[in-house]
Amino acid sequence: MKKAILLILSAMAISYGLIQTAESKEDNPSRLKAKLRKPDVIDQKFIATNNWQYAMRSNGSFMYDPNDIDHDGNNAGGIFPRTENKTLIWAGGMYIATLKQGIPVCSEIEFMSEFQPGRITNSRTSWDSLLYEDPNGANQKVYYLDRDHIDNEWPDDAPRDIFGKPALIADAQTWMVFNDLDTSLSQKWPNGTPDDYPGLGLEVTLLSFIFSTPGFDNAVIYQVTIRNKTRVNYNDSYFGLWADPDIDSGTNDIVGTDTTRGLGFAYNVNNSDYPAAVGFDFLQGPVAHVNDISQKDVEKFKNQIFRLSYDPQYNIYRPKPLESGQITLSATMHASFISSSDPFANEHRYNLLKGLFAGGMPKSGTGDCDYYVYRGDPLALEASTDPNVEPYGGDHRTLLGTGPFTLPADSSQEVWFAVIGAKGQDRLDAVRQLFKTDDIVQSVFNQGLVTPQPPEMPQLSVSALDNRVVLTWQNNSEYSED
Numbered sequence: 001m002k003k004a005i006l007l008i009l010s011a012m013a014i015s016y017g018l019i020q021t022a023e024s025k026e027d028n029p030s031r032l033k034a035k036l037r038k039p040d041v042i043d044q045k046f047i048a049t050n051n052w053q054y055a056m057r058s059n060g061s062f063m064y065d066p067n068d069i070d071h072d073g074n075n076a077g078g079i080f081p082r083t084e085n086k087t088l089i090w091a092g093g094m095y096i097a098t099l100k101q102g103i104p105v106c107s108e109i110e111f112m113s114e115f116q117p118g119r120i121t122n123s124r125t126s127w128d129s130l131l132y133e134d135p136n137g138a139n140q141k142v143y144y145l146d147r148d149h150i151d152n153e154w155p156d157d158a159p160r161d162i163f164g165k166p167a168l169i170a171d172a173q174t175w176m177v178f179n180d181l182d183t184s185l186s187q188k189w190p191n192g193t194p195d196d197y198p199g200l201g202l203e204v205t206l207l208s209f210i211f212s213t214p215g216f217d218n219a220v221i222y223q224v225t226i227r228n229k230t231r232v233n234y235n236d237s238y239f240g241l242w243a244d245p246d247i248d249s250g251t252n253d254i255v256g257t258d259t260t261r262g263l264g265f266a267y268n269v270n271n272s273d274y275p276a277a278v279g280f281d282f283l284q285g286p287v288a289h290v291n292d293i294s295q296k297d298v299e300k301f302k303n304q305i306f307r308l309s310y311d312p313q314y315n316i317y318r319p320k321p322l323e324s325g326q327i328t329l330s331a332t333m334h335a336s337f338i339s340s341s342d343p344f345a346n347e348h349r350y351n352l353l354k355g356l357f358a359g360g361m362p363k364s365g366t367g368d369c370d371y372y373v374y375r376g377d378p379l380a381l382e383a384s385t386d387p388n389v390e391p392y393g394g395d396h397r398t399l400l401g402t403g404p405f406t407l408p409a410d411s412s413q414e415v416w417f418a419v420i421g422a423k424g425q426d427r428l429d430a431v432r433q434l435f436k437t438d439d440i441v442q443s444v445f446n447q448g449l450v451t452p453q454p455p456e457m458p459q460l461s462v463s464a465l466d467n468r469v470v471l472t473w474q475n476n477s478e479y480s481e482d
Contacts, residue, residue, distance in 0.1 A: 042117070043141035044069055046077075049172040049210040050217035052421060053082035054089075056142045059113040060178045060206060062222070063243075063419070064091035066111070076246060080218070080276065080421035087246050088278040088421050095240030095399070096180075096202060096226060097350045098407065104350035107180040107200050110242055110342070110397075114185045115178040117141075119157075120203040123229040124410040127201045130229055132181045146172035159207075161315040169317065169449055170209035170221070177205045179229075201230040202407075213451040218422060219441045221283070221449070224415045228407040235292075238353035238403030239415050241280050244339075245398060248274035252393035255336045256431075257372040262330035263438050264400040267378070268427040269393030277422045277430040280398065281438055283445040284308060284416040285329035286405040287322060293404060297332060304328045308416070308448060317448040333371045333401040338394045353401040378431055416445065 043058040046069065053070075054063045055077035063078035078089025093109030107114050117140035118133035133140070143151050143158065145168050154160075158175045159167035180199035209221040228234055245266035247253050254269045267277035284307060290298045304327045306319040322328070333355040343349045348358035355371030356362055363371040366387045376388030383389045400417075407413055418441050424430030444451055463470040 041136045043176075045142045045144060045174070046070055047144070047172060047174060047208070047210060048082055049146065050212045050219075051081045051083075052210070052218075052220050052419075053079040054208075054220060054419075056174050056176065056206075056208060057113075058117040058140055058142050058176050058178065060094065060109045060115045060176070060204060061113050062092045062206070062208070063089040064093075064111065078278075078419070080278070081423060086248050086274050086276060087250075088248075088276060089419070090244040090246045090250065092244075092419070093242045094224070095238070095242055095349055095353060095401070096200065096204070097240070097346070097353050098200065098234040098237035099350075100198065100200060100232075100234070104346045105198065105200055106346045106349040107202060108187070108240075108242070108349060110187070111244075112185075112187050113178075114187060114199070115180050115204065116182045116185060117176070117178050119177050120179045120181065120201070120227075120229045123227075124231045125229075127198065127230050127232075130181055130201050132179050135182070141176070143175045144172070145174075158205075159310055160312065162312045167310065167312070167315055169315070171212045172210040174208045175205065177203065179203045200234065201228065203227040203229055209449065211451050215437070215440050216444055216451050218437050219418045219420045221441075221445070222417050222419070224417070225412050226407060226415070227412040228409060231409050233409050234407040236404045237286075237407045237413075238350070238401055238405075239286060239413075240349070240353050240399050240401040241282070241417055243280060243398050243419075245278050245396065247276050247278065250395045253396050254390040254393050255334075255374055255396050255398055256378055256390065257331075257334040257375045258377075258435065258438075259331075259372050259375050261435070261438055261442070263435075264331065264334040264373075264398055265431065265434060266396060266398060267431050267434075269390075271426050273427075275424045275426050275430045277424070277427070277434045279418075279420040279422070279434045279438055280400045281418045281420065281442065282330050282400065282402055282415065283418055283442060284414070285331075285402040286413040286415055287326050288329050288403075288405040290325050290327060292406065293329070297329070298327070301327045301329055304330070307414070308445070316450065319446065319448060329402045329405065331372075331400050331402055333399075334373050335371075335399045335401075336368065336373050336396045337399075338396060342397060352399055353403060355401075379428055418442075418445075 055065045056062050065075050065077040076087040076090045080088040095106050095108045097106035116135040118135045121131045154166040161167050180202050205225045207223040247268050252269050253266050255266045263279050263281045265279040305322050308317040309320040311318050335352050343358050351360045374390045376386040378389050420437050422430050422434035424433045461472045
């Protein structure tokens, strides 16, 4: 196993709005209000256990380094391969959107976060009666575990085994909790008062799992648990995985969708750049009832009738059957937008997650007019003339979404997703390697995140006799599971 390296380059990163870099990737009208908000005290850690080096921030942001904590001269927070210091992701975040009293509301993380660190301390009440922990408390941090480092401050409500020990499943893990009750963090445009943009009363925990097993070491696995702490059911809810992929250089990237794998991906438009690709995959989406989704999605996801559940007795995840009529969703849409056309309103984000154009018109065409953007196969012989393969590069944002589902009052939903890196001989070979790795990651996940392990070492005993030494070993390694 590669020794885990935790780069705690700044225990507490203090962010006063956005750090403006030479590239000014975050300079967008939708962030003007965010720049004027109160300072945040955010814990940030860099994790470098497998082939990724990536940032985790206590306000829910990931793979983003707004204060250049690693001192590499930019704000990118997703480096792959880390030994070559190549950027694959500038920033990562999420959308959680639903209807609140019939009005689209989205609590989101892009370059800025509408979440603050900490838990919501009460539940099953009205939104304006919810209370939250001090977001600047010493315990509002990114918690970290690896095979050589057990955090004695690992929270009680984070996963633990039957003996009360932190549930270390992977070679390294992180855990954090955050909520959307501070409406002064709203990023909406045009500017308004905090009351114009009410939050949803969500408490979110985010875990990341990092494995160094060959074949699985090009991925970071994330588990998101979304808790609705109010007394109101949120029907017609959606989850979106937002990212700003930059494949080495961010100006010549193109995007695609593999609808069979449920994979959104980005790669280079030509071979003038580093031959890499990055993919985003919902390994397990939220649970939905077949009566609440389209017949098309029922047919597509009808075999997804299990969900992973943690078994504290054996410290493993096991696939558990769902109740009759329930299935887990995968990606139901994938959209991209060039940096100058980011969505800037709740309604726009909600429409995108529904597979519509931001303005609400249905998507029914090809290419970027498809609710699975550019779903053509870039490895096919006819790819150069396929309208479903993007022909021109740019600085893209991507949004991989899933829904609709229900967030019941005082209950939760889980979403698992993977961020996968790949390197190839050229740009298309990088995509080919990405597809192969995604298949491995999904297969391992379906089995409960159990990666191949070497057999046990044989139990050896040594007996010193007259003029000889007798070595005796047991056959336990022949019967150990691997």
